[in-house]
Amino acid sequence: MASFDLPTIWAAILCFAVFAYVVMDGFDLGVGILFPALSPGEEKDQAINSIAPVWDGNETWLVMGGGGLLAVFPLAYSIILPATYPLMIAMLLGLVFRGAAFEFRWRDPRHRPLWDLVITVGSTVAAVAQGITIGALLQGIQVENNAYAGGWLDWLSPFSCLTGIAVAVGYSLLGATWLIIKTEGSCQRHARRLAFRLGLLTVLALGAVSAATPFLYYEYWRRWFEMPQVLLTAQVPLLVAICTGLFFWSLRKGREVLPFLMALALFLLGFIGLCISIFPYMVPRSITIWDAAAPHSSQLFMLVGAVFIIPLILAYTGWAYWVFRGKVGTEGYH
Amino acid sequence: MIEQLDAVLLARVQFAFTVSFHFIFPAFSIGLASYLMVLEGLWLKTGRGVYANLYRYWLKIFAVGFGMGVVSGVVLSYQFGTNWSVFSTKAGPIIGPLMGYEVMTAFFLEAGFLGVMLFGISKVGKGLHFFSTCMVAFGTFISAFWILSVNSWMQTPAGFEINVDGQFVPGGSWWDIIFNPSFPYRLVHTVTAAYLTTAFAVGGVGAWHLLKDSTNVGARKMFSMAMWMAVIVTPFQIIAGDLHGLNTLEHQPVKVLAMEGDYDPSPEGAPLILFGLPDDEAAEVRYKVAIPKLGSLILKHDPNAPLPGLTDFPRDEWPPVAIVFWSFRIMVAIGFAMLAIGVWSLVARRRRKLYTSTKLQRAAVIMGPAGFVAVIAGWITTEVGRQPFTVYGLLRTAESSSPLDAPAVAVSLLAFIVVYTAVFGAGIYYLLRLMAQPPHRGESEPPNVPFHAAGITPASSIEAAPIGEGDPHGKL
Numbered sequence: 001m002a003s004f005d006l007p008t009i010w011a012a013i014l015c016f017a018v019f020a021y022v023v024m025d026g027f028d029l030g031v032g033i034l035f036p037a038l039s040p041g042e043e044k045d046q047a048i049n050s051i052a053p054v055w056d057g058n059e060t061w062l063v064m065g066g067g068g069l070l071a072v073f074p075l076a077y078s079i080i081l082p083a084t085y086p087l088m089i090a091m092l093l094g095l096v097f098r099g100a101a102f103e104f105r106w107r108d109p110r111h112r113p114l115w116d117l118v119i120t121v122g123s124t125v126a127a128v129a130q131g132i133t134i135g136a137l138l139q140g141i142q143v144e145n146n147a148y149a150g151g152w153l154d155w156l157s158p159f160s161c162l163t164g165i166a167v168a169v170g171y172s173l174l175g176a177t178w179l180i181i182k183t184e185g186s187c188q189r190h191a192r193r194l195a196f197r198l199g200l201l202t203v204l205a206l207g208a209v210s211a212a213t214p215f216l217y218y219e220y221w222r223r224w225f226e227m228p229q230v231l232l233t234a235q236v237p238l239l240v241a242i243c244t245g246l247f248f249w250s251l252r253k254g255r256e257v258l259p260f261l262m263a264l265a266l267f268l269l270g271f272i273g274l275c276i277s278i279f280p281y282m283v284p285r286s287i288t289i290w291d292a293a294a295p296h297s298s299q300l301f302m303l304v305g306a307v308f309i310i311p312l313i314l315a316y317t318g319w320a321y322w323v324f325r326g327k328v329g330t331e332g333y334h
Numbered sequence: 335m336i337e338q339l340d341a342v343l344l345a346r347v348q349f350a351f352t353v354s355f356h357f358i359f360p361a362f363s364i365g366l367a368s369y370l371m372v373l374e375g376l377w378l379k380t381g382r383g384v385y386a387n388l389y390r391y392w393l394k395i396f397a398v399g400f401g402m403g404v405v406s407g408v409v410l411s412y413q414f415g416t417n418w419s420v421f422s423t424k425a426g427p428i429i430g431p432l433m434g435y436e437v438m439t440a441f442f443l444e445a446g447f448l449g450v451m452l453f454g455i456s457k458v459g460k461g462l463h464f465f466s467t468c469m470v471a472f473g474t475f476i477s478a479f480w481i482l483s484v485n486s487w488m489q490t491p492a493g494f495e496i497n498v499d500g501q502f503v504p505g506g507s508w509w510d511i512i513f514n515p516s517f518p519y520r521l522v523h524t525v526t527a528a529y530l531t532t533a534f535a536v537g538g539v540g541a542w543h544l545l546k547d548s549t550n551v552g553a554r555k556m557f558s559m560a561m562w563m564a565v566i567v568t569p570f571q572i573i574a575g576d577l578h579g580l581n582t583l584e585h586q587p588v589k590v591l592a593m594e595g596d597y598d599p600s601p602e603g604a605p606l607i608l609f610g611l612p613d614d615e616a617a618e619v620r621y622k623v624a625i626p627k628l629g630s631l632i633l634k635h636d637p638n639a640p641l642p643g644l645t646d647f648p649r650d651e652w653p654p655v656a657i658v659f660w661s662f663r664i665m666v667a668i669g670f671a672m673l674a675i676g677v678w679s680l681v682a683r684r685r686r687k688l689y690t691s692t693k694l695q696r697a698a699v700i701m702g703p704a705g706f707v708a709v710i711a712g713w714i715t716t717e718v719g720r721q722p723f724t725v726y727g728l729l730r731t732a733e734s735s736s737p738l739d740a741p742a743v744a745v746s747l748l749a750f751i752v753v754y755t756a757v758f759g760a761g762i763y764y765l766l767r768l769m770a771q772p773p774h775r776g777e778s779e780p781p782n783v784p785f786h787a788a789g790i791t792p793a794s795s796i797e798a799a800p801i802g803e804g805d806p807h808g809k810l
Contacts (some may be wrong), residue, residue, distance in 0.1 A: 010747065026725065030694070045603045053449030053450070053453045053781055056449065057445035057446050058444065059445075059587055062408065063407075064434075064437050064438070064441075066411045067434050067436070067437045068411050069415075070414060070422055070430040070433065071430030071431045071433065071434035071436075072434075073429075074423050074426025074427060074430055075420055076586075077414075077430075078415055078419035078420065078423040078426070079419070080415070081415030081422075082736040082738055085416050085738060085742055085746070086746070088415075088416050089416065089750075092408060093749060093750070093753050095408055096406065096757055097751060097757060098405075099401055099402075099404060100402060100761055103397060103401045103402075103761075104761070107764045107768075110765065144498075147419070147423075148418075148736075151739070152739055152741075152742040162721075165641060180535060209701070228614040242388070267739060280564070294426060294427040294430060295427050295497070295501075295503040297504040298428070298430065298503070298504055301431050302431045302434050302435070305438055306438065309439060310438065313446065315436065316443075316447070318383075319446075320446050320447070320450055323449075324449065324452050324454070
């Protein structure tokens with residue numbers, strides 16, 4: 001029993017949930033952000049059809065992230081959320097707008113341009129808010145007596161704005177490469193052109209965030225650049241370079257799936273970089289995963305279920321994606 | 335101090351607003367998912383087109399309602415942290431895992447199969463599609479199971495210990511936590527309420543269309559099914575509600591006394607106060623109309639049984655009596671009105687006037703939204719009745735909130751009100767517009783062929799197609 005450490009296992013599971021969220025909801029938020037770039041009619045309809053059957057399940061991973069944090073790291077949950085209060089509210093409202101507008105745009109063709117705009121605004125707000133939250137976390141949160149002790153705009157800084165933009169740009173790249181897989185004709189050609197530009201922007205943004213992070217805290221600097229771990233951490237930028245190369249190559253070759261996978265790989269590497277900087281903190285510089293952990297019995301009770309249920313969830317989610325495989329049509333979906 | 339108090343009040347208003355708005359949609363989708371499951375099952379069993387027509391008719395409505403339930407629910411899973419961080423830290427080790435199980439066993443199940451249920455009719459076989467519908471319906475029930483377990487634990491906490499940090503931690507058996515004393519009653523009462531709410535919504539829509547055309551086959555079928563639900567389920571619900579009330583009297587007597595408006599103890603049997611204006615300052619109900627002994631008869635099943643009064647309890651443990659008193663009466667009144675409709679429909683059915691009695695149908699249309707009002711009223715009764723605690727008797731609401739400045743909460747509350755009014759206002763408008771369209775009268779077999787896989791569907795089958803088919807945008 002004592003041979004494995006529950007908080008570490010749970011930190012890993014939650015990292016998985018957050019990354020699953022980024023993988024799945026990232027592309028549909030990205031499609032939302034790119035929406036104004038697509039021409040009305042066929043292009044927009046194809047784009048929406050490609051995400052309509054799956055966005056609901058995708059968003060559930062966000063609930064899993066929030067719910068999981070409350071269940072197994074309640075202290076972290078109750079510090080991070082008040083600290084990023086306006087961001088969380090903005091993100092939630094953005095998601096409310098976007099989710100509702102998906103349905104409404106089919107129900108109400110007369111006001112479709114309005115609902116399309118709502119989709120874009122909602123998706124952008126949600127993506128930027130998520131990005132700023134990551135920045136706010138990295139730059140540190142003021143904690144006293146196990147509670148948030150800062151003001152309600154402490155999260156706002158040039159660095160957090162940079163991460164906000166970076167995530168929105170990255171999601172757009174996921175969205176564009178997803179459209180390459182799922183659509184055909186003019187929509188696909190359009191998505192390819194967008195993916196090329198967004199690829200450049202994403203790599204730029206990733207580079208900027210990576211370059212700025214070590215200067216936030218000396219601890220981050222040491223973690224990335226001190227011997228001997230630099231031999232390990234240096235692999236991350238190396239892999240980023242390889243993935244970037246493969247991404248542009250596959251785009252040029254007209255591949256359909258590889259660009260999306262490479263965009264995901266870039267996200268994964270960014271995410272690993274984030275974990276390298278933060279671990280073992282849950283709230284950087286103040287609360288570790290062990291400080292934040294719920295009692296052993298709570299974590300164990302959840303783990304018993306998670307071990308059996310998460311593979312099952314992945315199985316039927318995979319099946320649902322399989323049912324809707326291939327190119328989407330342009331007609332309405334119900 | 336004043337500022338802190340304001341922030342708490344604003345946070346409460348915000349939570350009450352978002353949770354009430356949210357609750358409307360699951361109350362509908364729990365019932366509607368089961369109704370869809372029954373319709374599709376009946377179609378597969380009998381092969382009668384009317385069931386498939388109705389399935390497709392209500393599926394479009396379900397899609398809109400469910401989507402709004404999801405987005406308003408995501409908000410709640412984060413609001414515990416944004417507005418109630420102290421509560422989250424303290425109660426997280428208990429309620430967190432329960433909500434975690436809700437996500438893992440219910441939300442993913444619903445969302446995973448919803449896509450296939452809504453858009454996969456032409457992509458998977460009939461059996462798999464029916465299975466997907468069942469999974470969505472089952473998911474809505476599991477979701478209710480876990481979240482009501484959480485809510486019940488906050489009302490009647492059990493199976494916990496309090497550690498040195500003041501956190502509630504599991505005390506041994508999770509069984510005791512999940513099946514805490516009020517949970518079985520609350521689960522039955524709430525899920526039944528969701529079924530009744532849906533039944534009356536369906537009945538109201540059926541009646542609306544029967545008033546325009548009493549020969550509409552789809553409208554007749556849905557009205558008939560809804561009225562059977564009213565006959566059978568309403569009495570069951572009244573009994574379940576009574577038992578739930580007895581359970582509450584045992585564990586939360588103050589709440590029941592507030593519901594009854596009993597300020598003073600009644601050593602010789604309590605009256606049943608029908609109406610009046612509760613006044614906390616004076617600790618009495620003004621202008622009351624009461625029936626002697628009936629209160630004790632209902633609550634103790636003995637007219638002479640003594641009951642305590644609110645004044646037996648410290649005043650700082652009272653909920654706001656007037657709100658609880660009135661919301662309870664609204665819920666009960668609607669319950670009996672539902673029973674009346676059920677009995678009326680039974681009489682009309684025996685006289686073979688179910689589809690032609692315009693009086694009954696008008697009444698059913700008026701009662702269409704009644705379930706939603708009753709559900710919200712019941713929710714207010716139990717939640718306001720729990721005040722001034724979040725974890726009953728142990729953690730006060732005033733000590734549960736986040737260390738936030740009042741302006742931050744005020745601004746976000748305003749944003750929620752504006753956004754919810756716009757988004758859910760539009761959503762409800764679209765729902766009503768869908769409901770205003772009559773169910774299609776054609777009873778032809780729904781073709782189980784793809785309807786938007788380009789080039790496969792012959793034009794003739796689109797023309798003959800019943801509701802939903804060949805009408806991908808729901809324009810009809």
